[in-house]
Amino acid sequence: MIETCSVADLERLELDLLLDAVKTRYGYDFHDYAKASMIRRVRKYMDGKGIDHVSELIPLFLHDNRAFYRFVKSLSVVVTEMFRDPDVFKVLREEVIPVLKTYPFIKVWHAGCASGQEVYSMAILLEEEGLLDRCQIYATDFNDDALQLAKKGIYPAKDIELYKKNYRLSGGKSRLGDYCVSLYDSIKINSRLAERVTFANHNLVTDGVFGEMHLVMCRNVLIYFNEQLQDRALTLINDSLCPRGFLCIGRRENLKFSQIRNYLEDVSNTLRIYRKLGS
Amino acid sequence: MSWISVGNKPRAVVLGASAGGINALGFLFSELGEDFSLPILVTKHVGLNDDRGMLRVLARQSTLPIKVAKDKHRILPGTIYLAPAGYHMLVEEQGVVSLNLEAPVAHSRPSIDVLFQSAARVYGQELVAVVLTGANRDGADGIRTVKGFGGTTVVQCPETAEMGFMPKASLDTGCVDYLVTLEEIPAFLDQIGGA
Ligand SMILES: C[S@@+](CC[C@H](N)C(=O)[O-])C[C@H]1O[C@@H](n2cnc3c(N)ncnc32)[C@H](O)[C@@H]1O
Numbered sequence: 001m002i003e004t005c006s007v008a009d010l011e012r013l014e015l016d017l018l019l020d021a022v023k024t025r026y027g028y029d030f031h032d033y034a035k036a037s038m039i040r041r042v043r044k045y046m047d048g049k050g051i052d053h054v055s056e057l058i059p060l061f062l063h064d065n066r067a068f069y070r071f072v073k074s075l076s077v078v079v080t081e082m083f084r085d086p087d088v089f090k091v092l093r094e095e096v097i098p099v100l101k102t103y104p105f106i107k108v109w110h111a112g113c114a115s116g117q118e119v120y121s122m123a124i125l126l127e128e129e130g131l132l133d134r135c136q137i138y139a140t141d142f143n144d145d146a147l148q149l150a151k152k153g154i155y156p157a158k159d160i161e162l163y164k165k166n167y168r169l170s171g172g173k174s175r176l177g178d179y180c181v182s183l184y185d186s187i188k189i190n191s192r193l194a195e196r197v198t199f200a201n202h203n204l205v206t207d208g209v210f211g212e213m214h215l216v217m218c219r220n221v222l223i224y225f226n227e228q229l230q231d232r233a234l235t236l237i238n239d240s241l242c243p244r245g246f247l248c249i250g251r252r253e254n255l256k257f258s259q260i261r262n263y264l265e266d267v268s269n270t271l272r273i274y275r276k277l278g279s
Numbered sequence: 280m281s282w283i284s285v286g287n288k289p290r291a292v293v294l295g296a297s298a299g300g301i302n303a304l305g306f307l308f309s310e311l312g313e314d315f316s317l318p319i320l321v322t323k324h325v326g327l328n329d330d331r332g333m334l335r336v337l338a339r340q341s342t343l344p345i346k347v348a349k350d351k352h353r354i355l356p357g358t359i360y361l362a363p364a365g366y367h368m369l370v371e372e373q374g375v376v377s378l379n380l381e382a383p384v385a386h387s388r389p390s391i392d393v394l395f396q397s398a399a400r401v402y403g404q405e406l407v408a409v410v411l412t413g414a415n416r417d418g419a420d421g422i423r424t425v426k427g428f429g430g431t432t433v434v435q436c437p438e439t440a441e442m443g444f445m446p447k448a449s450l451d452t453g454c455v456d457y458l459v460t461l462e463e464i465p466a467f468l469d470q471i472g473g474a
Contacts, residue, residue, distance in 0.1 A: 008400045008428060012372070034351075034377040036369035036397040041381075078380050223350045223378045226371075230351070252363050252378050253350045 014054035015039060021058045026068060029205060030075075032229035041075050076143045076224075081162060082117040082155075082176075084219070085251050086169035088271050089125060093171050095267055096246050097129045100214055106135045109213045111204060111237065112221030113139040116150025117163070120179075121170075122217065123193040128173045132196055138211065140202035151199050153189035160187055204233045212242040219272075220250040227257040234258040238276070247274045289431065289471050290405040291354070291370075292317050293398045295391030295421065297324040297413025299441030301336060303461055304411070308341035308359065310465035315343060317472035318354045320370065322362040322394045324387050324413070330364040337361070350378045362389035369397035385417035395421025399428040406430035407471060409464065413445025419452050426454035433457045433467065 005013070015035065023029045030038065042054060051057065061068040083089050100106050108126075110119050119139040126132040141147050155163075160176070167176040180187045202210070204221065216237050222230045238260040241247060247264065249272045255261040264274040296303055300323045325333055330347050337359075338345050345359040346352075352360065354374050362368035366378040367389050377397075384390035395408050395418065408425040410418040412435060422432050434455045437443030449455060459467055 006403055006428075008403055011400070034369075034371060034379075036371050036377050036400075037379040037381065039400065040369075040393070040396070079382055080380075220380055223366075223380070226373075227351055227375075250350075252348075252366055257351060 011039065011054055015042065018042075018054055018057050018061070021062055022068070025062055026065070027206070028072065032205075032226045032232075033224055034226055037224065038075070045071055045074055073143055073145050076114075076141075076146065078114050078146075078220075080114040080117045080220075081159070081166060083121045083163065083166035083170045083172075084118065085271070086166045086171075088248065088251070088273065089121065089166075089170035091268050091271050091273055092248070093125055093129065096215065096273065097125070097131065099244075099246075100131060101129070103214060104134065106131060106215070107138070107211060107213045108135060108215045109138045109140070109211070109217070109240065111140055111202070111216060111218040111233075113141050113150055113199075114143075114146045115155075116146075116153060116199075117155065118217060118219065119150060119197060120153060120189045120193055121167075123197065124167075124172070124176075124179050125170075126196075127179075127193065132193075135196050137197045138213075139197055139199045142201060142203040142205075144201060147199050147201060151194070153191070153194060154183070154186050155189075157182065157185050157187055204236065205229065209236060209240045211240065213240050213245055214242055215246045215248070216241060217248050219248060220253070222249060222253045231258040231260075234260045238263060241276045243276060243278050245276045247276070248272060249274075288405065289317060289402070289407045291398060291402050292319045292407045292409065292468060292472065293395055293425075294319060294321045294409045294411065295323075295395065295413070295418040295445075296321070296411040297387075297391075297415060297417065297442070297445055299412035299414075300324070301333060302441065303435070304337055305340045306461060307411075307464055307468075308337055308343065308345070311342050312465075312469045312473050313342045314357075315469060315472050316356050318356055319343070319359045320348075320354070320362075320368065320376070320394060320398065321359060322368060322389045322391045324389070324415075324417070325364045330361060334361060348376045348378070351375045362394065364389075367393040369393060370401045371397075372401050374401075385415060385420075387415070387417050391418040392421040392424075396424045399425045399430055402428075402430065404429035407433060407468075409433040409435070409468075410446050410449040411435045411461070412440040412442045414442045415445060416448035418445055419448040422449045423452045423454045426452075426456075431456050431471075433459060433464070435464070436460050 267273040
């Protein structure tokens, strides 16, 4: 063994060992997650517990599965929005929806739906275009806490101004207030919008294809992964798309690392909306 | 400025700026030598969808190629990367940038602390971190981490900065190697990163 090992090298070694232990014990494989974000989450978790070394988490997670599951959830504590990137929803409305209208039945998959704001945004869009009753929406995530929030559809009232602004910019045809009710310090999305939605746990790393989709929304999930894992997840998604199906990824994500680029044409490359070539 | 002694030849520069930062960055990028050979990663606080405006202004002045970072962009020498509005920008060990949507840090996303702390882990002693003008305390924790991993820390003189609060907060950590005026920074960087 080498005598000197920098603090950062040691931390990387500890993290690798921890991920090995977690994989063997629980089957979750985080090796190909982007490490910079992961180390932040790990450090934050450790700070909360007054732990100094990453390797001390190994005995903790091996013996205490509740601690481990809490940690997994802390890995994906995120902020999402209704109609995030309004111009994306505008192009979906103007260029994708007209094509979807030609199908008798439409399947939409939100992969990595987090607390569900994007799902309800889509449901509103489909409702306004008269399509919702012909749709089946699948909303999946690997974080059960996020899925619970998504099912409830209750969001902090302080966020509503941003959502309203996004909705307007996305070309919304009515008022966002028409789709929710105000509670004390929160808003609740009308349950009518959830009727066509199935919420389920699905892990993009370990689970497989479960249907043929006309539109897949997978935004800001790939950023969690390294290039290889992005390619794997995108291959799974491509396999889930019907011929001529649509794919939308996050504004700052890319298909550069994936061979599926060859099977897709641009609807709008700047907005990251693509369409599968015919077979 | 012969008084600069940076231990190891640096591999990257990280810059943080907030209020007043566009002017400061514009000046700095216009003065850097065209042969500047290190990558420069920049977190400048911007309004929600404002990175295109920022890119346009800075690209006009910069001697080096400049872009808004995308996820897993490879970090190239002599290139400037701006953190996109609404995302944190981090550095991965393999020499690529990563973006994330973690909650704001120090009320900011992108956050300077997040960039500096991730870069410190990757580049260690071979990193130079610079805090410029701003009106909040983002960057201070980052400066502490950079120093902790052996990097070189630089802060713009609060008195001469458009907004002194942010550089002052970094200075107060006691982890700052060089206190310089904005006018001195291009020469400082050219000395460590010129070809
Ligand atoms: C930033 S949110 C994206 C929310 C929404 N799509 C948006 O863009 O606003 C990312 C979500 O990806 C989920 N995620 C991360 N890794 C995953 C995996 N391996 N399988 C499924 N979901 C995952 C996280 O739990 C988190 O809820």
